Amino acid sequence: MKQDCKKLWTIYLIMFKIGALTFxxxxxxxTQVQEEFVEKRKWMGEEQIMDYMSLARTFPGIMxxxxxxxxxxxxxxxxxxxxxxxxxxxxxILVIALVALFYDSIKNNPFVVRILNGxxxxxxxxxxxxxxxxxxxxxxxKLQWLLAxxxxxxxxxxxxxxxxxxxLGAFIGFVIQRKGGGxxxxx
Numbered sequence: 001m002k003q004d005c006k007k008l009w010t011i012y013l014i015m016f017k018i019g020a021l022t023f024x025x026x027x028x029x030x031t032q033v034q035e036e037f038v039e040k041r042k043w044m045g046e047e048q049i050m051d052y053m054s055l056a057r058t059f060p061g062i063m064x065x066x067x068x069x070x071x072x073x074x075x076x077x078x079x080x081x082x083x084x085x086x087x088x089x090x091x092x093i094l095v096i097a098l099v100a101l102f103y104d105s106i107k108n109n110p111f112v113v114r115i116l117n118g119x120x121x122x123x124x125x126x127x128x129x130x131x132x133x134x135x136x137x138x139x140x141x142k143l144q145w146l147l148a149x150x151x152x153x154x155x156x157x158x159x160x161x162x163x164x165x166x167x168l169g170a171f172i173g174f175v176i177q178r179k180g181g182g183x184x185x186x187x
Contacts, residue, residue, distance in 0.1 A: 008076055008083045010041075015068055028123055029064055029088075030130035033071060043075045046137050047107075058166050065089060125152030146170060 018032045030053060037044045052074070056066035065085055072084025101105075106112050139148050151169055154160050 003080070008079050011072055011080055012073055012083040012087035015084045016090050017074070020086040020091035028126045028130065029067070031126060031133065033067075034130075034133065037071065037075065044071060046134070048074055050134055050138050052115065054070070054166070058163065 014036050015173075018029050018036070022029050022032060030049060033044075034046065034049055038046055038049060051066050052070040055070060056063045065088065068084040068088040069081045073081040076083065132163045139145055147169060150164050154161060154165050
């Protein structure tokens with residue numbers, strides 16, 4: 001029981017840290033979650049990260065919260081899901097409450113505007129690094145590369161909703177798996 005509480009507290013604190021220090025949305029937390037829970041503690045596997053990110057994007061609601069709930073559940077069941085979700089959103093709730101309190105006095109402050117512009121610029125390499133780290137597990141075969149390229153082109157150059165792209169990818173993967181004899185890769 002004491003070990004379970006310690007693990008839940010650890011999940012909460014790590015997700016609180018990630019929530020407090022991560023800017024740029026859901027994709028930018030992948031690297032931190034991977035380092036903390038896959039590499040350091042071995043409480044999750046890299047494939048779980050990929051699967052949960054895919055699922056989190058398809059579920060309604062905020063992708064990063066969905067991801068934290070799935071990850072927390074994998075590490076500690078329902079209490080782990082609650083600890084991860086609350087840990088991740090607690091810093092945002094605190095900051096939003098403070099910003100709302102002082103918003104009128106800071107909204108046009110040039111110092112604040114410059115800081116936010118710098119933060120936005122720093123987020124891009126973080127997202128690219130996370131994608132680079134996960135590519136070796138997510139895309140391993142030629143057909144997967146083809147599907148990934150097609151999805152990128154659809155997202156970049158059409159108005160097709162991202163949800164439709166994901167559903168199409170799932171459908172194509174299912175059809176290919178079914179025809180290929182049921183192994184775990186698109187071949």
